Amino acid sequence: MMAKRKRKITEMTEKKNKKLKKASAKEMPPAATPGTGEAHAEGGAAWGAGQDTALELPELTPEEKRVLERKLKKERRKEERKQLRKDAAPSVPAKPSGAQLALDYLRGWAQKHEKWKFQKTRQTWLLLHMYDNDQVPDELFSTLLAYLEGLRGRARELTVQKAEALMQKSDEARGADTLPLGTIQRVRQVLQLLS
Secondary structure (H helix, E strand, C coil): CHHHHHHHHHHHHHHHHHHHHHHHHHHCCCCECCCCCCECCCCCCECCCCCCCECCCCCCCHHHHHHHHHHHHHHHHHHHHHHHHHHHCCCCCCCCCHHHHHHHHHHHHHCCCCCCCCCHHHHHHHHHHCCCCCCCCHHHHHHHHHHHHCCCHHHHHHHHHHHHHHHHHHHHCCCCCCCCHHHHHHHHHHHHHHC
């Protein structure tokens, strides 16, 4: 019994929603129909080229009009609140990238800041990108070399191995697609420092 009643209520709601949609379409300003691309002065839609039949929508009852007006008003308020939130929201400053954080870490080390402390992720980033002129600018590379002097343990071993592998690759690729000259110079400097 209860299920039949719910079904009946939902069917009635669906019918009302369809009427409301039709009514809101009727209230919209005249526009071009999707199929023809032509605007109609009467505000009605024609079925196709050469046909003069306009689509007639049933009149709404006063209650349906009130419901439609409330619905439209609610949508307008929702849009206004959304716009206010968008305008009032403080702009969140962009987080610095990993590259920027690593370079700031290196600058802090060079200036012997009291707040500087070892950070493995920053060191790892520097070791991975130290041969790239775009990632580590030339003016900071000399600082990076000074930083590498204090490198110990496995990080030092891996850095030397990587530099030797890059030099070997460069020697084998003479004449072919080789590493950029700036990269080769950086690799040599690292090898001289750490070997």
